[in-house]
C-alpha cells in the first residue's frame with residue numbers, strides 16, 4: 001500500500017464577514033466563524049503502480065484531499081500516509097518522494113527559462129547527475145521540449161507550460177505523483193500527448209498516480225479504478241467497468257431497415273423503441289435482460305436489416321447521473337445517448 | 339540541511355535583480371537626492387541650534403548619509419513575496435518541495451541584498467561629490483561597523499519575516515505593517531539619531547528596543563559614539579535580538595505552516 005487515507009476530514013474555518021463598511025468593521029472584532037466541511041471521512045488505499053481517477057463535481061473536495069496528501073494542508077481529523085510517511089508531519093521528507101502537477105498554477109519559475117527551472121529543481125531535489133541527464137533526455141524527446149526550453153516560462157503557451165510542468169514534476173523520479181486537473185484548458189492534441197505521457201510513465205516506471213480531472217476521457221483512457229466524491233464524501237470506489245455495468249445497463253441499438261416499416265415494435269421485455277427517422281430505428285435495451293444477439297435475431301426475423309450499430313453507455317453520461325442524483329437511482333442513460 | 343539549493347536560490351535572486359537595470363539607476367538617483375536634501379536640513383538645523391548631543395555637524399551628515407546608504411540594503415524586503423504567495427495560494431508550490439521555506443526566503447533575500455550592496459559603491463562614490471563624509475574613528479571601528487551592519491541585516495530580515503508570516507492568520511495586515519514601519523523608522527535611528535531623543539524613559543526605551551539593532555548600532559559605532567568595550571556590548575545586544583527575532587520568526591512560521599489555509603483550487 002503506497003497511499004492510504006483513513007477517515008480523512010478537513011474543515012475550513014473562515015471568519016464571517018459582514019457586508020459593507022460596518023460589516024467589515026464588526027467582523028474585525030467578532031469571533032463568528034463559518035465552518036466548511038470540505039472533506040468528510042474519506043478512506044481509500046492505493047497499491048504501488050495504480051493510476052486512479054479521483055473525480056467529483058466542482059467543490060467536491062478533490063483538491064483539498066490532494067493538498068492533504070502532499071502535506072500542505074493538515075487534516076482536521078483522520079489520517080493519511082504516503083509511502084509510510086505522514087505528509088503534514090514530515091512535509092520535507094514527503095516532498096522528496098512526490099511529484100505534483102496543478103493544472104491551475106505552475107511550479108516552474110516564472111522569470112527563468114524552462115531549462116533553468118529544471119536546473120534549479122535539480123539542486124532542490126539533489127538529483128544525481130546521471131539521473132538528471134537521463135530524465136532530461138527522455139522528457140525532452142517525449143514531450144518535445146526543445147522547441148521552447150530556452151524560453152522564459154511566462155512566455156510559454158498553456159500547452160507548452162503544462163509539458164514543462166510534467167517534466168518538472170517527474171524529474172526526481174518520484175514514486176507517487178498527484179495530478180490536479182492536468183489537462184485543463186488543453187486542446188485535443190495536447191491532451192492526448194499528456195495522456196500518453198502519463199500512461200507511459202505509469203507503465204514504464206511503475207509510478208503511482210492520483211488523477212483529478214473533469215474530462216472523463218482522461219479517466220476512461222487512463223484509469224481502471226475511479227474514486228468518486230461529492231460534498232466531501234466518498235460515493236464510489238471501484239473499477240470503471242463495474243460502474244458501467246452497474247449504472248449503465250441500458251444500451252442503444254440502431255438498426256437500418258430495408259423497406260418501409262410503419263410500426264417497428266419488438267415485443268421482447270426489456271426492449272423499448274426510442275425513435276425512428278426514416279429507415280433508422282433506435283432501440284434501448286437492458287443488457288441484463290436481453291443480449292444484443294437476441295435482439296438482432298428477433299429483428300432479423302421480422303425485417304430486412306442493412307446495418308446495425310450498438311453503442312456503449314458513455315462514462316460521462318453515467319457520472320452525470322451520479323452527480324445529479326447520487327448512487328441510489330439506476331441511471332437512465334438512454335436519454336443522454338440519443 | 340543541504341546547503342546547495344539555498345546557494346542556488348541566492349544566485350538566481352542576484353541575477354534576477356540584475357535584469358531590472360533601470361531600477362538600479364532610479365534607486366541610486368533617489369539616494370543621492372535624499373543625501374542632498376538631508377544634508378541641507380541638518381546644516382540648517384545645526385546653524386540655528388548649534389551642536390546637539392555631542393554629535394558634530396560633519397558627524398551628523400556622515401550618519402545621515404550612511405543611513406541612506408544602509409536603506410539600500412535594509413530596504414530589500416525579500417520576505418514580502420511570502421505575503422503575495424499566501425494571498426494567492428502559490429505558497430502551496432513552495433510547501434510541497436523538500437526545502438525550508440524561511441531559509442529559501444533568506445537565501446533569496448541574501449541574493450537580492452548582495453546585488454543591492456553593489457549599488458552602494460557607486461552611490462557612496464557619487465555622494466562624496468555632494469557631502470563630506472568622516473572616516474570611521476579607528477580601523478577596529480570600521481570592522482565592527484561591518485559586523486554590526488551584518489547583524490542589523492539579520493534582525494531586519496527576521497522582522498520582515500515575522501510580519502510576512504502573520505499573513506497566515508490574517509490577510510488584512512496593511513495597517514499593522516504601516517504601524518510597525520513607522521515605529522521602526524523612528525526607533526531604529528534611521529531618520530534621527532536616538533541621541534536626539536529627550537533623555538529619560540523614552541530614550542532608554544529607544545536604545546533598548548530591538549529596532550536600535552538595525553541602524554543605531556552600526557552607525558553609532560561608525561561615528562564613534564560607541565567605543566571600546568561598548569562596541570562589544572552593542573554587538574552582543576544585536577546578537578541577542580537577532581536570536582530572539584529568529585526564534586520568534588521560525589516559531590511563528592512553524593505554527594502558521596500547521597494551520598495554513600491554501601487559497602484557490
Ligand SMILES: Nc1ncnc2c1ncn2[C@@H]1O[C@H](COP(=O)(O)OP(=O)(O)OP(=O)(O)O)[C@@H](O)[C@H]1O
Pocket residue numbers: 012013014036037038056057058059060061062063064065599600601602603
Ligand atoms: N481556503 C479555503 N477556505 C475556505 N473554504 C475552502 C478553501 N478551499 C476550499 N474550500 C471549500 O472546500 C470545498 C472543496 O474545495 P476543493 O477545492 O477541494 O474542491 P474541488 O473538488 O477541487 O473542486 P474543483 O473541481 O472545482 O476544483 C469547496 O466547497 C470550497 O469552497
Ligand SMILES: [Mg+2]
Pocket residue numbers: 062063064180603
Ligand atoms: Mg480542485
